[in-house]
Amino acid sequence: MTRARIDGRIDLDRATYDAVVAHARSDFPYEVCGLLAAQEGRLAKHFTIPNAARSMTYYSMDPKALLHAMNEIDDAGWDLFAIYHSHTHTEAFPSPTDVELAFYPDAVYLIVSLQDTQEAAVRAFDIVDGRISERTVYVDGEEAPAGRR
Amino acid sequence: MPIEVRVPTVLRRHTSGEKKIDGDGATLRELVDDLESRHSGLKDALVGEDGQVHRFINVYVNDEDVRFLGGIETPLEEGDSVSILPAVAGG
Numbered sequence: 583m584t585r586a587r588i589d590g591r592i593d594l595d596r597a598t599y600d601a602v603v604a605h606a607r608s609d610f611p612y613e614v615c616g617l618l619a620a621q622e623g624r625l626a627k628h629f630t631i632p633n634a635a636r637s638m639t640y641y642s643m644d645p646k647a648l649l650h651a652m653n654e655i656d657d658a659g660w661d662l663f664a665i666y667h668s669h670t671h672t673e674a675f676p677s678p679t680d681v682e683l684a685f686y687p688d689a690v691y692l693i694v695s696l697q698d699t700q701e702a703a704v705r706a707f708d709i710v711d712g713r714i715s716e717r718t719v720y721v722d723g724e725e726a727p728a729g730r731r
Numbered sequence: 732m733p734i735e736v737r738v739p740t741v742l743r744r745h746t747s748g749e750k751k752i753d754g755d756g757a758t759l760r761e762l763v764d765d766l767e768s769r770h771s772g773l774k775d776a777l778v779g780e781d782g783q784v785h786r787f788i789n790v791y792v793n794d795e796d797v798r799f800l801g802g803i804e805t806p807l808e809e810g811d812s813v814s815i816l817p818a819v820a821g822g
Contacts, residue, residue, distance in 0.1 A: 615819065631819075642820040645789045645796045652739070652816055656750065662740070665819055679822030683787060686817065688740060 583729060584675040589715040592664070592690055592706045598625050599721045603702045605630050606668035606694040613641040613668050618692075619655045620663035627660070633667075640679070641667045664706070666692035673697055673729055674705040676714055684709035690717060695729055703729030734762060734807055737814040745772040754813075759790065759797060759805045762813065777815065778803065787818040 594602075598618065605614050617629040629651040632644040655662055665686060669677075674695035676684070684691060687710045695703040704726050706717040719726040733753040738746050746752050752770065756762030760782075767774035779785050783803055790797045791814040797805045807813070 617819075635820075640820070640822050642818065645791070645816075645818070646794065648789070648819055649791055649794065649814055649816060653737070653814070656737070667821060677822040679820075683818065683820045685741060685787065686819070 583673055586675075586707065586714040586716040588718060589708070591718045591720055592692075593720045593723075594726075595625060596722045598628055599704065599726065601628055602666055602692065603694055603704065606670075606696055606702060609633070609636075610696055611638050611670045612636050613638065613670060615641045615643050615665075615667040617651055617655075617662060618664040618666065619651075619658070619660040621658075621660045625663065626658065627654075629654075638670055662686060662689045664690040664692050666694060668694040668696060670696050674703045676707055676709060681709055681712055681714060684712075687711070692719075698729065701727050703727050705729070734809065734811050734813055736762070736766065737812070739816050741817060742773065742776055742815065745770045745776065756807055758803070758807060759784075759792070759801075759813070760803045762807055763803075787820065789816045789818055790814070791816075 613633055615633050616631050619627045631647045633641045634644045635642040674693040691707045691709050693705055704719050705728050706719050708715050733755055736752050736754055754762045754765045756765050763774050784790050793812055
């Protein structure tokens with residue numbers, strides 16, 4: 583398993599975590615993507631965004647759905663808390679493309695891996711100026727499965 | 732009535748933190764030049780050396796992606812609303 587420096591944590595509630603994993607499974611073997619918005623650190627809304635690429639190796643958020651979600655987040659005074667997508671055949675670690683196209687340094691990048699079809703793995707990263715650091719994912723206070731180690 | 736432009740968080744360093752700014756122009760190209768005169772750095776963030784909107788920057792006029800309109804030459808009218816968003820994509 584590829585590793586990055588661990589720096590900090592991200593806390594998700596069980597319902598959100600399960601919803602993100604369920605979304606990832608819903609279009610297997612294609613990658614899915616979405617956004618999590620928060621208000622003062624508490625999750626405010628989960629947006630599923632269509633993957634305009636509908637690919638097994640690439641995602642590109644549908645521009646119009648992305649605009650509507652971002653406007654809603656802005657108008658509500660929420661923060662863009664996390665950007666997630668799935669890897670259907672590889673581990674939950676940012677690919678070179680993920681790093682190259684990480685244009686939102688204030689958001690946490692969540693990656694759901696379905697490489698192990700029995701148990702999804704979810705890992706979280708900050709990607710700033712091409713540098714990756716990892717956050718430990720906690721769900722209702724318990725560490726989430728991160729995949730094979 | 733000027734054209735309202737919504738600026739994403741990552742580009743607000745060019746707008747003194749403002750999330751909505753006003754500009755003028757008969758086309759997107761003119762609007763970008765007008766904005767650049769007051770918000771230095773914005774043009775390079777939006778437009779490449781080829782004069783077109785960067786591949787991974789989405790610009791919308793009234794909800795429609797300018798890729799499906801006229802790109803950088805998309806005509807604008809007073810009262811139009813322009814939004815800018817870096818793409819969210821990866822592998």
